[in-house]
Amino acid sequence: MKTFKDQLGREISLKNTPKRIISLVPSQTELLCDLALENELVGITTFCVHPYHLKSTKAIVGGTKKVDFEKIIALKPDFILCNKEENTYDFLPKLEQIAPTYFSDVNSIDDSLQLIKDLGTILNRRTESTNLIQKLEYKLNNFKEFIKDKETKKVAYFIWFKPWMVTGNDTYINEILKLNKFENIYANMSRYPKVEIDKIRHEGDPDIIILSSEPFHFKDEHAIEIATFTNRSITVFGDGQMFSWYGSRLLLALDYFKELHKKLESHF
Secondary structure, eight states: OEEEEOTTSOEEEESSOOSSEEEOOHHHHHHHHHTTOTTTEEEEOTTOOSSTTHHHHSEEOBOSSSBOHHHHHHTOOSEEEEETTTSOGGGHHHHHHHSOEEEEOOSSHHHHHHHHHHHHHHTTOHHHHHHHHHHHHHHHHHHHHHHTTSOOEEEEEEEETTTTEEOOBSSHHHHHHHHTTEEETTTTSBSSOBOOGGGTTTTTOOSEEEEESSSSOOOHHHHHHHHTTOSSOEEEEEOHHHHHOOTTHHHHHHHHHHHHHHHHHTTO
């Protein structure tokens, strides 16, 4: 019996290396596949869209907030992968009765790298996890060199409509904004606060407004509405996966951010 700790500090005991894994988090599903664990993956959520073909090859066990426990039981998993932010912590006791359950807690790039290392150790993919971390660190250093002389811009990152909600502090998205030298005007608020857009000029008057593609898919009419309350902001539609999916998605995200900065340069 081997004992590990998840990112909440909870102990997880495993008799053997897991061979039947259920992932209840889209970004972590993608990460498992990039760690050469697609064959061991037996169940995913309806929101697990990468790699695309998984929806036709793996069992769907519900969403991230509501799962079908009977389906999970029927799949006979020996490891369940969750996340503190995306999953309902209340159903942890039920999941633990089915199989050892790992909860990640990712609020920074360092947390994301630690998750990759943890899964590499627990799931016997040390070589794959080490290689992935090395690739990420190389691309991160390259991106930091690219961004170092860029001027810091004030931003507001919107995630929801009715009510309007933004990204605040203590989030992975906020860390990604800082990586891009984007100063979050709502960093004085915690997590994902509700805001009144008619006060946006007084609360920071951002240079850039980012309307995320998820969890709410913003459209032109939302950009037009926000623009009526700003002085000089440039509004862009941001790929929510690039800003919020941790793990291996960061490899693609760093290239995406470079292109985003190049597009923004024409406006300033």
